[in-house]
Amino acid sequence: MLLLQVLSTSVSFPPFVLSFLAFVTLHSLVTAQMHIKTSCQDNTFSYTAGSRFEKNLDSLLHTTLSIYGGGSISADAKKGSYPDEVYGLFLCRGDVSEKTCQDCIDAATDKILSDCQFKKEAIIWYDECLIRYSNKSFVSTLEITPVFCVYNSLDLTESKKFLKIRRDMFDNIIDQAINNPDNHMYAKADVNITGVGNLYGMVQCTPELSPLECQNCLTSGVANFDTALCPDGKRGKRILTPSCNTRYEVYPFSENPPIQSPDSSNSTDNIGIRKTRGKTLVTAISAILPTTLVIVLIGCCICYYNRKKRIEGESIVESDRFPLIQLDLIQTATQQFSPKNKLGEGGFGPVYKGTLVDGKEIAVKRLSRNSCQGLQEFKAEVTLIAKLQHNNLVNLLGCCLEGEELLLVYDYMPNKSLDVHLFDTTSGAHLDWKTRLSIINGIARGILYLHEDSRLRIIHRDLKASNILLDSDMHPKISDFGLARIFGRNQIEDNTNRVVGTYGYMAPEYAVEGIFSVKSDVFSFGVLLLEIVSGRKNSRFYLTGYGHSLLTYAWKLWSAGQGLELMDPLLLDTYLETEVLNCIQIGLLCVQEDPADRPTMSSVIRMLGSYAMPIPQPTEPAFSLGRVVPFSQQKTIELGSSVIDGQVVTSSYVKPDDTVSPLTIGNPFLSNIFTR
Known part of the structure; x- marks a missing residue:
């Protein structure tokens, strides 16, 4: 773009020459993906060459995510089981074509593996897409760190008028992004500023965030334009975070109008991919029909084989958004569900303490498969907690569905539940007023997340002292979502x-x-x-x-x-x-x-x-x-x-x-x- 500006102002060229140069320049910008930033999260653990984690990562990036890049603006998936599971996500800019999106994913996949070799967590940003992977689940979690500022090297006088127009423009497109789900948390705009020309702006969140979380992320990004993170007086700036990005320039940088969502939402398949943009009918028939037929045939064979192996022919968990932990690992961790490891007895089965081979302590909730209510609670808890991430909610590490076993595996809470401390005259002495007030505030924040801030609106229905767990620092964690119900965003009550x-x-x-x-x-x-x-x-x-x-x-x-x-x-x-x-x-x-x-x-x-x-x-x-x-x-x-x-x-x-x-x-x- 800068080259065209120089040529057009310094030398007189026929219009068709400039048009040809513009075509060549734009084509090169589209076909040559522009790398922006890589963050390798140096404080995370590393994996070794040839390890199970490396194989899962390679399969996730080169197969699972890459395959769906051509037909989606975003997708997230998980590969493998604990402790070698890998979570991944890609997100293409909301205005790019399918081919540009796929090309960007391919380029980013190769570069992130090269730049962050042996790292278990990494993010890479390109101009048209981002890719992220981690050994921990991050989908639906708002994360605004690490944060980076990338800016145009050319200077611009940021007058009060410029700053106000820029602020108003971003207020408008943030509102568009969070209130128009058809655009997948993406919005763009341009405004004219006297003496500057057009100002082009863009915002985008990962689609799994709630509207409030997206708004908070984007507002934080815009605020960073004017902090020490970015230098003053630049013609363009962009803020990059794991959950969202904001950008403005004095030249157009988008391709096409934002991609509209399909008429009907695609269902989640058994690897946890959620497609958010359909291909046109002609492209689908001509490009993917043969591959689809092969995949369907293979899928039918796999389903038939798995059904024969199952003791009960029903799919209990419809999402693979978290690990399925092998039964033998849990049995070893709990010493074959030894009575001495038993922490207590719930309404639908006992809870055991366990220690995994890496030393991590876990709590295992064991439900009877013969109990209809226990099965319903298991389904509800797995479905809900897998979609919820908050500091004041208990963390579900995974589950196990082998033989007659229905097992939920959580982080172990060394201080047990609130009722143990609150209603015992000996333990209660440890709960001074400062600790109690902190617990009250933590429970309130957890409930607020369920009611207003999560991507789902959840009514817990069984809040009580025994369902409030306490970690090693006495921070409260709301647990037991087996009786919870999902509400629509505009739903007031149910019966x-x-x-x-x-x-x-x-x-x-x-x-x-x-x-x-x-x-x-x-x-x-x-x-x-x-x-x-x-x-x-x-x-x-x-x-x-x-x-x-x-x-x-x-x-x-x-x-x-x-x-x-x-x-x-x-x-x-x-x-x-x-x-x-x-x-x-x-x-x-x-x-x-x-x-x-x-x-x-x-x-x-x-x-x-x-x-x-x-x-x-x-x-x-x-x-x-x-x-x-x-x-x-x-x-x-x-x-x-x-x-x-x-x-x-x-x-x-x-x-x-x-x-x-x-x-x-x-x-x-x-x-x-x-x-x-």
Whole structure:
């Protein structure tokens, strides 16, 4: 482009000569891929030549991703199993042609292997595409580091007018990128600036990000234009991060209009590829039909072979977005599921501690394949947790589906679950106020991610102290997604005839009518918050003769101006009075009877973080259990029990032949409990 500008201004050429030169120049720019930056992540582990990891990486880049490059703007995949799994992703710029995209992928594949030989994590940026691989799952995770600035060497005076027009242009195209899914998180624009000419801008995120995550990434990128990362006064700049990139120039750099999405979305196949751009019918028939027929025939043979080998002919996991860990590795890690390695017993099976051959400690959740509910929980948990990545959610390392075994493998949490520390007078002494407040904030951030910030909108439905795990630094991790439900982005509530969860944490509209929403989780969080402050369990809190639950007891103390009396005596002098009272007030707001009166989790986080922020005054909470439940019934029914299909299931494992009391929706007993 610069050559054409020089020739056209210094020498007089006939128009057809300039046209020919323009064609040759543009053709060379398209066919010769322009490498921008490579990041080899030097702080990561290395692999060795001939290793299983190298073979998986080579197959992922040269076969899996490369094959789908010609028909997609982006794709991600995973190859191999733990500990040699490799995750990969490619993303082409939203305006490039299929051929340019494929050529860029081919060039980037060869160069990333050359530049980052023996590195287990790397990213490479070309002008038209990026490729990334890692030994850790990164899809759907917002990452804005490492960050690089690449800039045009020619100078430009950045006047206040220029900066304002540039800012307005990026505000506009960021809005386009996050609100128009047909463009796959890509948008571009150009504006005219007097004295400068046209200014061309472009933004793009990896398509798996949520709109909010994409907006945050792009906004951060634009802000970096004017930081020490980039020099001032340049004709063009671009910011590169793993999750997004932003760019502006004073010359056009795009090819065609953004590629539109196909009329119907392509389904995910068994290697986890999601196509986001279809080929035209003519190109598909002429170019890929023979190959497709061969692949279909091979696929049919493989499916038939695998079905014969399976004990049960059903596909339990529909995505290979995380490792399938071999059974013998898990058996060795847990010493053949030795009783001494048993950490506890859940409603659907035991949990074991294990140690892998590399020394990594794991927790293995073992479900019975003969349990219909256990199978449903397994499917739900695998499907959901594989798509969720957050510091306050438990990390699923993989699963195992061999023989009769259904196993979920998680990071081991050395400090077990919150209830172990909270409701034990010995362990509770270690939970000072600073630690409890940190746990409260961490749980709130995790729920907010589920409700608003993840690419899926998730209602957990079983938030309770025993489902909050604590890592070595006492950071909370929300666990157990077997009962969770996915909501549409615009969906407000749903209802069910099958109540599942834990009494004592259930919102009244859910327990009585089967209606659940994000406000149901807010209610559970409110109960949990009051339990953390008081060190007392709601479902076991009875003041004989007074008929109080923890919630109504907290309300009476609060309304009498004696809120600090609710606080756990073990806290002694480690607390700040304003913080404790603030938490109690927020907890009471979360357990209001009308869901509309409960705050959202984003409001909860704002209230937790600012003691100067005015907080609404709560009214009496929904539960008044003690007024209607006789003491004899309190001993018969454990209100902290889990509920499945309208039946009470205690925290210990209930065998199929155990008798349980039916508590279905519309049951007069339930209506009495939840009505003041």
